[in-house]
Amino acid sequence: MSAHVRVPAAALLTRGCALALISALLVAGCGTSTGKIAGRSGGTVTVLEVNGGVDSLDPGFWYYQTDYTDLAQTTQRWLYGWRARSLTPVPDLATAMPALSDGGRTLTIHIRSGIHYSPPLAARTVSSADIKYAIERCFLASVGNGYAFDYYGEIEGAPHEPVSHLVNIPGIRAPNATTLVIHTSVPVGVLDDADALALPCTAPVPQSYAERFDRGAQSTYGEHQLFTGPYMIAGAGSGTVPHSSYAPGRLLALERNRSWRRESDPIRSAYFNAIIFRGGYSKTVASREVLEGTSLMSGDFTAPPPAILAEALSSRRSQLYITPAQATRYISLNTRVKPLDNVDVRRAIGAVIDRSALLRLIGGPTLGAIATHFLAPEMPGFNVAGGYRGPGYDFLSHPEGDLALAQHYMRLAGYRRGRYEGPPLSAVAADEAPQKNVAEAIQSQLAQIGINLELHEVPHTTMLTKYCTVPKAHIAICPNLSWGKDFFDSQSMIAPIFDGNLIQEQANTDTSLADNPAYNAQIEAAKEVIGERARAQAWGRLDRELTAEAYVIPWLWENQVSFASANVKGVPWAFNGGAWDLTASSLK
């Protein structure tokens, strides 16, 4: 799940408000003439992590919020990137936005010259061929990328399934060292507006250096990678990431990349001298240490536990950074498991769930707003789908739940007594509060209509990697998943969750296994729509229709509550759902 363990929040800003806020901050002198946020250089910051930290060191794999925060923004430059508060991509390695021709099917992009890699290839500069290879390797099974097929699948000659050997994609050309040409078979909205080119798959990888690491069942490029961003994994200049700098789930140490030049980077300021990520904490301990300590920042979790949050809101408000996460928390219903293959049963579940209670259990309105459809506020098409009031479906119209309506739907599904009478359904949830509390509440609420859950509580990572994203695990209900946007285009929220063409055996994001050919076709058509307004309409309409199918029951539009020690000036990264932009944050 992409950014996708994002947290809930309180006062949701509309996109307009967010822009107004940014303007106000700029006027107040928070910004600089380059669009960067001012800060003080120097010092080391330590980020405390709870959920295992980064998933992989490989830029081709990075897809999750923590990957972006910890490594993608800090250690690599992409073709296009995201300033801390921007809602649209800006050129990073590119010199300008893509030049479109051929009805939007050909993109011509020029890249900067003189951008150097980190040691051991410090003499080598980035070329357009490196970006071509970077995108091509994202189709390798050994890399395990989660979005290439969705966003780059229409590039001419792109593979349609993970490949074991590198495929030269003729639709990506590098006619000279500073020009990249991408040709697609149909217009692709998210490429034309550069949204999908502002992802880590476009971080350059020189083929001559990397291909030996990309052979075999599992690429090891991550452990030997070259860096173009302001930081690199400490000691990796030898060509191998040392164990002293990276211990999965426990430690990740970044130092400055001497090859990086601040003046050539329009996005990153990189004030810290070093960034250390320490893992293995409980949320409670990490939260207390961050709030009461010095030079510490919250890591891979979305908010402090409710009791600490309540206390911090009254006594340490300035250390909290509450932002809309453009993420939706939802109950995923496996449509291949009976009785969840019946839309009326799914609607009954939607009706019986007390979303107000779930909001309270997860920490209250600071952490978000009750969801009435899938697209989160601030996302294009949100209002088309019904805005905060929602599309008006009865089974999502009662935030406190409506047992009578749920029983009515159960009767429509053929259960005369308004109750399911079959065996318990399997469910898997994360084993840490408040997620486990929410799962247990859902378990108790579903019991009202006879749906008993055999609830298995496991570590968050296990929930995702072993159960909820693995179709063959046949988990009926994943009560507590979250999906955040990949960028500010609603395709990145809708398609991964509902496009049946994207179902895969591992790391599957369509967790409900929704696979309706009619909707799949509509999704494919929406992908080709060009223009911000038209795309918002297309995806908003789809959201409205998909919500009616109740493949998932959205229950929270989340806020992210990032927090830092009093001596840290934290800067949330809008693109990444309000998690930190560590290249814009600084010590006070």
Place this chain on the structure above:
Amino acid sequence: MAGSAPRASFWRRFAARRSTLLGLAFILLLVAVAAAAPIVVSVVGAPGPDRPDYAALSSFGTPTGPSLAGGHIFGVDPLGRDVFSRVIYGARASLEVALLATALALLIGVLLGAAAGYFGGVLDTVISRLTDLFLAFPAFLLAIGLASACELGKGCVGGLVHPGTGAVVFVIVLVTWTYVARLVRGQVLALRELEFIEAARAIGCSHLRIIVRELLPNLAAPVAVYATYAIPQNILLEAALSYLGLGVQPPTPSWGQMLAEATPIFNSAWWYMAFPGAALLLTVLAFNLLGEGVQAALARPVAQRVRIA
């Protein structure tokens, strides 16, 4: 009348210790309360253990503490469930697991220990080495290994064990039968050389009869003492396993599980740790007091032992 004298003497010595009676009274009360949990809960006016009262949570979702007016005399947990109800129902899980696991461990341990001690030879060697092997196995590692080997819906050990009460009992029995077996083997090794066993053999009694009719009655005292100490240990083991998330599965309440949930929120919800913690403490204490009393009552008075010597 001949048999009633030692029994009367046992009860006299047992009843002479006030702490033992106190322990016994608490255990009887606990068993009664656990058995009649639904009645007790409704008499007190508390909701059922799984019924959430979301209004009893603050707007941040934090639980509220004990309050007579609020209808939650022990407060609520982070899901708004009544802690009193869950402590009462939690006693069921603790007693169920502890009694069942102790009984099974005794059964296996007595059978294997008696067989090893009585028959000796290869059988003794095999059982003794098996006992050593299991004794060397760390209970928690075994439990954690089992839990991770368990697949949702399929259980673990080839479907033999499923997460929950069954798995906890399985783990406890697996690691505790050894103590019983070793104890019983030692006792039988000593008993089998005594004259009454010789006499039984001489008159042609079968091995089974000798074990059942002659040896087992003489093992009752040490086994009973062991059981009274094993029960509280098993209650603690169940709590520890549930604390680690390997025990009783939600929404079934268990004291260990409650303590695990209470740990990270102790600063803001002390009651959630205090009440299940106190219940666990008192129960273990009560069983220990009982065990001490049983041991003292079964022991021969020093003067008598001196006379015999």
